[in-house]
Each structure stands twice: as structure tokens, then as C-alpha cells.
Amino acid sequence: MVTLVNLRAYWRFLLVFYQFFPLIVAYARDRRRFVLFGRRRRVDPETRVRRAEILLDSLLTLGPTFIKLGQLLSTRPDILPPEYVDVLSSLQDDVPAAEWSEARQVLEAELGPVDETFDEFDREAISGASLGQVYRATYRGDPVAVKVRRPGIEALVEADLRVVRWSLPIVRRFIGEGRAFSLENLADEFAKTIRQEMDYARERRMLEEIRSNFEGDENIRIPDPYDGVSGPRVLTMEYVDGVKISDVAAIDEMGVDRTALAERLDRIYLQMIVDDGVFHADPHPGNLAVREDGAIVFYDFGMSGRVDSFIQDKIVEFYIAVANQNIDAILDTLIEMGTLSPEADRQVMSDVMELAIADARGEDIETYRVQQIIEQVESTIYEFPLRLPRNLALVLRVATVVEGVCVTLDENFDFVSVATEYLSEEGYREETVKQVVEETADQFNRTAQSLVRVPPKLERVLDRAERGNLTMNVRVDDKNNVFDRLAKRFIYGLLLASGALSTAILYAFIPEDPVPALVAAALTLPFVLLLYRAFKSRSGIRATPQFTRQNLRDRREE
Known part of the structure; x- marks a missing residue:
């Protein structure tokens, strides 16, 4: 195999x-x-x-x-x-469905004869995806949707x-x-x-867990799975119909408030990620529908994930920092999560964050301000210091796609305000303020202790300096071999200067015999090439590419 x-x-x-x-x-x-x-x-x-x-x-x-x-x-x-x-x-994840004969083999291998297991079974798939396809059927009198893994996909x-x-x-x-x-x-x-997406047994477990977290909430509908007719390659669920969430015209015809609908969707995902720690991770419009009462239907839990408590806390801190427009706190949180390189140019990143927050809030931004920041990030996207650790990638995917859906429903949707209101209602902002107060008190206590400990130590240092007995060790971290490259340039330059001087002297004092001068020139020539390469090479004295203004200017000049 x-x-x-x-x-x-x-x-x-x-x-x-x-x-x-x-x-x-x-x-x-x-x-x-x-x-x-x-x-x-x-x-x-x-x-x-x-x-x-x-x-x-x-x-x-x-x-x-x-x-x-x-x-x-x-x-x-x-x-x-x-x-x-x-x-x-x-x-789009819209792939022609496999032949019924092939899908039937998977069904019967998991559940037994199709006609004996289900009251009715429609042989035409209602949707086809890259990893599976969905059929309508009737099981014990109930309309169901049967998801079957694509044959041979493993x-x-x-x-x-x-x-x-x-x-x-x-x-x-x-x-x-x-x-x-x-x-x-x-x-x-x-x-x-x-x-994970190919394991329908896992999908059923995640679906049930998320469904239990929203039990009694009329704003969300999650299909109920049927254990007796489900397995690793087949998942049978309650059939719940609805209008595709991106079909704005149909939603308006039902009389559903689209602004309230967008806010409802954002709040549902905030609860999943911030409170519950388990979330539906594929919220594209094909997996979301709207019922006449305004409830949002969630389909396809194959792509779902979990958030650990550390990331949950940092997401809360990030949203609160955004709500307070505290740029330093935003950057600190991104660094702590491992999303932003600690070596990033904070001033440039601050400008980018200010623009991003203003854009997210739908504020009017001066054209010259946009152009100024675009020039900062232009042609340096490959060296942008943002990166995604594995435990944050799905969260970002969800945030990006949900924001797109919400803006489709309401072009003026302000997800920052919704998130801020949600965190305030759940008490997160008060907890954060309390934490800041406690940390400030702790810092004040440590500072007071330092004020007592430092003077005696300082006095000892001054005594040693007065006696001429004070030494200092300096350690330079040279990860980019800057000193090594400077030394090479210095040596190449020195040898080149010596060779050129020797060639000139030999030519001046022995004009009738040019051979010694030519030999000296030939021995000097390699140092010309070495010195040229040392200064011309892109791997010369430069730090690891960072998102800095100097780097941006260099890139534009190139």
C-alpha cells in the first residue's frame, strides 16, 4: 500500500x-x-x-x-x-459529484443496502464538494441530508x-x-x-459539541446528526433548509433585518472562539443559510477547530486594544501571540494599524494618508513581518470570511463595535481593567523594593570605579556576521591598496621592464573583484529583511 x-x-x-x-x-x-x-x-x-x-x-x-x-x-x-x-x-468548493454507482459502494460499505436503510433516497446529489457530496433522503419518516465521502479520495x-x-x-x-x-x-x-475533514466521525462529534453550546439559542440552527446511520465515511443529519446568506434579495423578501443578521453572525462566532473554544471554521456563504425567523443555519462542520485558553485571552486583549485604539497594546498582543515579529518597525506598523482600524470602523480617510501608508508597504509584502502560527491560522480564516459575509449583508457593518459591545456585556473589559490595576500595583510594589535595594549596590559600583577596579564585559550579538563582513572589506581594501601601490612603484622605477609591474597588477586584480563583490552583493551588511522605512526606500530605488 x-x-x-x-x-x-x-x-x-x-x-x-x-x-x-x-x-x-x-x-x-x-x-x-x-x-x-x-x-x-x-x-x-x-x-x-x-x-x-x-x-x-x-x-x-x-x-x-x-x-x-x-x-x-x-x-x-x-x-x-x-x-x-x-x-x-x-x-469555490464546487466539484461535479461522483457517479451514483461509486457513491453507493461507499454507502453500502458503511451502512448496508441503501433501500433497506432509508425509506427513500434521491440518487441525484444536491451538492458536490472536493472531498464529499450530499444527497437528500428520508429516514424513519424524517427528511435528512446524507453526506458521503468521495470514493477513492483518501x-x-x-x-x-x-x-x-x-x-x-x-x-x-x-x-x-x-x-x-x-x-x-x-x-x-x-x-x-x-x-480531519475526511473523518466524518470527528465531524459528528464537533457538530454535537457546538450544537450543545448553543442549546436553547433561537438565533442559530445546527442540524441534528443521526447516529444509527452515520460512520467515518457517511454522515446523516437533519435536513434544515434556508436561504443562502449571500442572497440579499431573498433575505429582503423574507423581511429579515440584514444589519441585525450580520451582528447575530458576528456574535455567534465571538461566542464560539472567545467563550466556548470550539468553532465552525468554514463560514463561506455556501455553508450558511437564513430561515424566515432570522435564525442562521450552519452546515458542514468538517472544517472546525479549537482555541486554547492562552489564545482566547490574547484575542480578548487584542479586541479591547482595538476598541480603545491603543496601538502599542495591539502590537504587544500580536508579538505575544507570535503573529508579529519583535524586530518589526513599530512606527510603520503603528501607521498601518491606525489605517486598518479606521477602515474597519468605516471612517473617512484622507487620500494622502492612504497613499502615504501604501508607499510604506509597497513592494515589500514578501518581507511583511506578520506571520501566522499554526494555532491561529484557522481563527484568522474565520475572522476574514465572517467579516466578508457581514459586509455583504451590511456594507457599513462595524465589527469592532459589535465585538466591543459583546466583550463589555460578557464582562471581559472589566476583567481586563481589573487585571491592569493588579499588574500596576504589583509593578509599583516591585519598584518600591528596587528603590531600597539599588542605592547600596550603586554605592559599591562607585567605590570600585573610584579605586580603578571597575571592569565591564560587553557581548555583541552578531547573527548577521556584520563584523566578519566589515573585516573582509577592510582586508581586501588594504591588500588592494598595497597591490596598487606596488604596481605603481615597480612601473615608475623599472620602466624598461614592465613584467614585474604586470605581475603585481595580476596579483592585485583578484582583490579588486573580491572587494567589488563584498560591496555589491545583496548579502552584504544588511540585517534580516525587516519592515523598515530604510528597507522600503531601498526596494523602491531598486
């Missing part, structure tokens, strides 16, 4: 390489115009859009696993430029996951360090998520 999976993975790798070869060549030429040599190429937004469309076609051609990967990439601005995110966001997914792993070293050559970090996390997250 392992050998067959490997053989299939090798074949799939060749197909993937063939599909992506034009993009690989294009990215290689971005680094070196003529692949092996030449200057970097500047890539304009129109070129990125064309490449994103090529990537979209390739993902569709490669099938279910890569369609899922494209959907995940469309929610990861820490990996892809905005043009790619926009194009891939149109990628072997294909395992082979494709190996291909993704094998492809990572190639892709890392074309992206920055921060994005490589996020990309590796994405690969791990993708493998875990897609395997």
Missing part, C-alpha cells in the same frame, strides 16, 4: 511540476532576469494578477486536494500578495500531501524568511485539516 502511494505521489509530483513550471520560471526570472545572472525584475500588480489566474487554473486542473489548498491560500495574506488573494478568493489526498511536502524546498527559494515560516505552518495545518 505504501509503495502504491509513493508511486502515485511521484506521478502527481510530475503533474504538479508540469502545471507550475511556467510560474517557476517566471519567479526565477524575478530573482535573476536571465535565470542564472542579471538584475532583479520589478513585478507590477497587473503581472501578479495574470500569474494568480494561471495559478487558479492549475489548482482547478490538479483536482480536489489542490482546490482545498487554493481555498486555504485565499485567506492567507501573510503568504500571498493581495492580487493572489483576490483571485483565489473566487475559488489515496489521492495522501499522495498530494506528499507532493506538497516535497515542493516546499522549491517554493521557499522564492519567498522571504517570514513567509517561509508561515508556509511551513500552512503545510502542517493543511495536512491536519484535510485529514
Whole structure:
């Protein structure tokens, strides 16, 4: 079995390489115009859009696993430029259903003969997805929806996951360090998520847990699963109909207040993530419906996740900092979560956060202010210091997609205000204020103790300095080998100067015999090349690429 999976993975790798070869060549030429040599190429937004469309076609051609990967990439601005995110966001999980004869084999292997198990069973799938398909049926007189895993999908997914792993070293050559970090996390997250999504027994458990958390809440409807006709590859649920949440016209016809509906959806997800710690992680419009009473119906819990208590606390702190427009607290929280590099330029990030908050609140922003910040981030997206740890990736996906749905319902929707109101009602803001007070009191206590301890120590230091017995050890952290490169430049320059001087002297004092001067010049020439490379090389004296103004100016000049 392992050998067959490997053989299939090798074949799939060749197909993937063939599909992506034009993009690989294009990215290689971005680094070196003529692949092996030449200057970097500047890539304009129109070129990125064309490449994103090529990537979209390739993902569709490669099938279910890569369609899922494209959907995940469309929610990861820490990996892809905005043009790619926009194009891939149109990628829908809408794949033609497998033949009924194939799906029937899976059904009967799990549940037994279809006609004996169900009262009625519609042979035409009502929806097809990359990993499964859904049929309508009747079970013990109740209308049900039966989700069946796509036949043979397990072997294909395992082979494709190996291909993704094998492809990572190639892709890392074309992206920055921060994005490589996020990309590796994405690969791990993708493998875990897609395997979980194929396990319908896990989906049923998650569905039941989330359903129990909202028991008695009339604002949300989650289908009730049927244990007797469910298994690892088949999930039978109560059939709950509704209008697709993105169908604004139909929602208006039902008389449902769309602003209240958007607020309801946002509050439901806040409860899932902040309070319950378990959440539905695939809230695209195909998985959300609206009933006539305004209740929101949730479908498809295959993609769902959990949030640990540390991340829950940090999310609360982040929302409160946003509500208070405390930029320093926002940046501190992002750093503590591992989302923002500690080396990021705080002033630039502060400007970006201020703009983001104003945009989220729907405030009017001066055009010159937008242009100023765009110039700061222009052409440096690959070195943007935001990255996503594995435990936050699904949360960001949910936040991004939910915000899009809410804005579709109400273009003036202010999710910051809704989140602030929710946190206040649940008492989180008061708890945070109390925590700040306690931390301030603790800090004051430590400061008072230090005031008592420091003077004697300071007196001892001054005594040693007066006696001339004070020594100081200085340790320089040189991760980028700056001193080593400076030393090389100094030595190369010294040897070049000596060689040039020797050549001049030999030529001046022995003009009738130019051979010694030519030999000296030949020995000096390598140092010219070495010194030129030391100053010209992109890996010269530069820190690890950071989101700084100097870095932005350098990139624009290039």
C-alpha cells in the first residue's frame, strides 16, 4: 500500500511540476532576469494578477486536494500578495459529484443496502464538494441530508500531501524568511485539516459539541446528526433548509433585518472562539443559510477547530486594544501571540494599524494618508513581518470570511463595535481593567523594593570605579556576521591598496621592464573583484529583511 502511494505521489509530483513550471520560471526570472545572472525584475500588480489566474487554473486542473489548498491560500495574506488573494478568493468548493454507482459502494460499505436503510433516497446529489457530496433522503419518516465521502479520495489526498511536502524546498527559494515560516505552518495545518475533514466521525462529534453550546439559542440552527446511520465515511443529519446568506434579495423578501443578521453572525462566532473554544471554521456563504425567523443555519462542520485558553485571552486583549485604539497594546498582543515579529518597525506598523482600524470602523480617510501608508508597504509584502502560527491560522480564516459575509449583508457593518459591545456585556473589559490595576500595583510594589535595594549596590559600583577596579564585559550579538563582513572589506581594501601601490612603484622605477609591474597588477586584480563583490552583493551588511522605512526606500530605488 505504501509503495502504491509513493508511486502515485511521484506521478502527481510530475503533474504538479508540469502545471507550475511556467510560474517557476517566471519567479526565477524575478530573482535573476536571465535565470542564472542579471538584475532583479520589478513585478507590477497587473503581472501578479495574470500569474494568480494561471495559478487558479492549475489548482482547478490538479483536482480536489489542490482546490482545498487554493481555498486555504485565499485567506492567507501573510503568504500571498493581495492580487493572489483576490483571485483565489473566487475559488469555490464546487466539484461535479461522483457517479451514483461509486457513491453507493461507499454507502453500502458503511451502512448496508441503501433501500433497506432509508425509506427513500434521491440518487441525484444536491451538492458536490472536493472531498464529499450530499444527497437528500428520508429516514424513519424524517427528511435528512446524507453526506458521503468521495470514493477513492483518501489515496489521492495522501499522495498530494506528499507532493506538497516535497515542493516546499522549491517554493521557499522564492519567498522571504517570514513567509517561509508561515508556509511551513500552512503545510502542517493543511495536512491536519484535510485529514480531519475526511473523518466524518470527528465531524459528528464537533457538530454535537457546538450544537450543545448553543442549546436553547433561537438565533442559530445546527442540524441534528443521526447516529444509527452515520460512520467515518457517511454522515446523516437533519435536513434544515434556508436561504443562502449571500442572497440579499431573498433575505429582503423574507423581511429579515440584514444589519441585525450580520451582528447575530458576528456574535455567534465571538461566542464560539472567545467563550466556548470550539468553532465552525468554514463560514463561506455556501455553508450558511437564513430561515424566515432570522435564525442562521450552519452546515458542514468538517472544517472546525479549537482555541486554547492562552489564545482566547490574547484575542480578548487584542479586541479591547482595538476598541480603545491603543496601538502599542495591539502590537504587544500580536508579538505575544507570535503573529508579529519583535524586530518589526513599530512606527510603520503603528501607521498601518491606525489605517486598518479606521477602515474597519468605516471612517473617512484622507487620500494622502492612504497613499502615504501604501508607499510604506509597497513592494515589500514578501518581507511583511506578520506571520501566522499554526494555532491561529484557522481563527484568522474565520475572522476574514465572517467579516466578508457581514459586509455583504451590511456594507457599513462595524465589527469592532459589535465585538466591543459583546466583550463589555460578557464582562471581559472589566476583567481586563481589573487585571491592569493588579499588574500596576504589583509593578509599583516591585519598584518600591528596587528603590531600597539599588542605592547600596550603586554605592559599591562607585567605590570600585573610584579605586580603578571597575571592569565591564560587553557581548555583541552578531547573527548577521556584520563584523566578519566589515573585516573582509577592510582586508581586501588594504591588500588592494598595497597591490596598487606596488604596481605603481615597480612601473615608475623599472620602466624598461614592465613584467614585474604586470605581475603585481595580476596579483592585485583578484582583490579588486573580491572587494567589488563584498560591496555589491545583496548579502552584504544588511540585517534580516525587516519592515523598515530604510528597507522600503531601498526596494523602491531598486
